[in-house]
Amino acid sequence: MSGNLRIVAGARRAVGSRFRLHGRDPALGLDCVGLVAVALAADGHPGSVPADYALRSGDVANAEALLRAAGLVLIAEGEPGDVVLLRPGAGQLHLAILIEDGVIHADAMLRRVVERPGALPFPVVGTWRWQGGEG
Numbered sequence: 001m002s003g004n005l006r007i008v009a010g011a012r013r014a015v016g017s018r019f020r021l022h023g024r025d026p027a028l029g030l031d032c033v034g035l036v037a038v039a040l041a042a043d044g045h046p047g048s049v050p051a052d053y054a055l056r057s058g059d060v061a062n063a064e065a066l067l068r069a070a071g072l073v074l075i076a077e078g079e080p081g082d083v084v085l086l087r088p089g090a091g092q093l094h095l096a097i098l099i100e101d102g103v104i105h106a107d108a109m110l111r112r113v114v115e116r117p118g119a120l121p122f123p124v125v126g127t128w129r130w131q132g133g134e135g
Contacts, residue, residue, distance in 0.1 A: 006042045008099055031106050044132065058093060063085055067083070067128050080099050081129075084124055085125040087124075088121070094122060102115065
């Protein structure tokens with residue numbers, strides 16, 4: 001199984017987990033950062049993730065710096081298993097995992113991690129790829 005397929009599988013295992021700001025454990029709840037951490041861990045990502053952020057933070061430069069520090073690289077075209085940085089609204093950023101036809105993300109409104117088929121729900125700021133796994 002390729003790295004990106006392992007990431008998608010890791011994200012899918014979290015579907016149904018409740019939404020919890022700063023959540024890092026699917027059994028207790030996840031936010032979008034926690035979901036990405038769980039998904040990347042399925043492909044061997046060893047890093048810790050930030051916990052000192054607010055629900056509303058529109059600092060794209062800081063978000064991109066954190067993604068780079070986590071070992072992700074900015075790419076032009078995404079594929080399943082890549083991480084997308086989205087802008088749901090003014091002053092707000094959100095992360096999701098691309099899947100074959102849509103995304104998996106921690107939906108604060110629905111209060112759980114969901115698989116959302118179809119067009120991406122928010123404008124894309126950037127697409128990022130973890131390249132540290134094997135295969």
